[in-house]
Amino acid sequence: MAHGNNSNEKVVYVGDSRVRKRETVNSIPPDYTSFPGRSEAFIPNFLLKEWMVGCVVLVGFLVLTIAEPPPLGYPADPTNSAFIPMPDWYFLFLYQLLKYPWVSGSYVPLGVMGVPGVAFGSLLLAPFLDTGKERRFYRRPIATTLMLLSLVSCYYLTKVSWDHYQHELEITNTVPEHIEREEKAREAAASGEEPPSATKPKEDVALVDADNAGVKTIMEKAKCMTCHGTDLKGQAGAKIPSLHGVGDLLDKAQLTEIVTNGKGGMPAFKDTLSAEEIDTLTTWLAKQKAAQ
Template sequence: MKRGKGLKFVGDSRVQSYEKPKLNRDYSEFPGRTEEFYPDFLLKEWLTGAVFLVGFLCLIVADPAPLERMADATDTGYIPLPDWYFLFLYQILKYTYASGPFNVVGAIIIPGLAMGALLLMPWLDNSKHRNWKKRPVATSLMVVSVAIIFYATWESVAYHDWEQQSEQGKIVFSNLDAEDPVFNELIRTNCTSCHGGELTGASGPDLVTPELDEATVKAFVENGTQTMPAFKDTLTEEEIDEISKFIANLELTDKKNAENTGEK
């Protein structure tokens, strides 16, 4: 049989081409080189899909995806993290030339160049060779792309603070009442941007877990700290007292009691 030229693709098999077409060709004359789509070929596809699905389900059971607390748009201290297959882009945005005033470079230009090269690949390399050594343009672009993705993903995983990541998204059940007017009018406006939407910590410390008395909270709110501004000039004494009392009364509660009482 000739290789390359003079072949026709029939399903997944190749059969020799004839110079003169033969109408209504019966491909059963080529035993072992072709198969019926149904049920033979389709059954193989189903079996492959079933094996992949079972393996995927086993991974989910063995290592379930971590759940975090409910998303809160007011929590500006939360640091989002993309899924693993976008970690290389996340890492690129940390570099000087692709962050800050150059965000457009990391977010649009670099991914745009990569997608543009992929779309233009048929014109950048129109070689008909199947050997990768004879296709330098396509091979070089693929090697460089894989190297960048692998290195950037590795750096993102190796140097990320995973402990902080797990702590900031941890589900904490407390007696915090989100319907309380003090929370909606004072806490949400002045505290959640640093301490998190449920006051369990973000860029600022956790206010639920430690036992804080009213006087201590009031002193912090009035005078501030090195990383926290003082609010004595922006809030009235009555408002500071209400905030101090609200935070001092926060306490952890277990999941069962939270579900029974409707408190979260």
């Protein structure tokens, strides 16, 4: 053994380890009792109180998660051109900043490097920029003012960005996908059905009486295929519905109303098509039901 408990050695170790055998206890740092004021021990006195605060926070947090389920929209579809992008809320100030003309386009280096670089750089290096001994914020007017200004501008940018998003939702008449989905699930639950699955693609419904020459002529005249597609399956990305199985969703009267007066992004066809043509068309559309 390299280091026996030989009392002649200057340093005595525990066994053959490098832990020195202690003779006295004075190597222990001072505990809280040697500090002045009403200090208290971390364990157990303070930790117990801290745990109580922690429990209150945890209960509040769990109530939030139960009351407000996490949002989930529809599966990512890169061809979806109508989706309004929305970063998480704590990136909104940066997102909004980059929309201003003086930090975008040819000035974009200023927007992505300059402004955030100076802001985050000075925040990172704050102790080396504000080197005075004074700690009270009201005696440090420059540091305090700069911080308050940054806070106000972050708040302002976030608010503008959020209002802009809400406005965009309104003018495009869009319901955010996770809300739409939740709504549909709730409706399905209320009527006692299975909630609609967003993962399984809908089964393809074949067209009924697909070779009807009269209908084909009318459709070519009205240019239905331009939007609903040559296969009449619509464009999911642009929220243009498929006409396959449309008879399951709408009856003839509703179809006539939509074709005659339009709906959402679809134009009215009362000037393009005659009443008989619309009648022929909607009779055919109403027949588009899934095979039983």
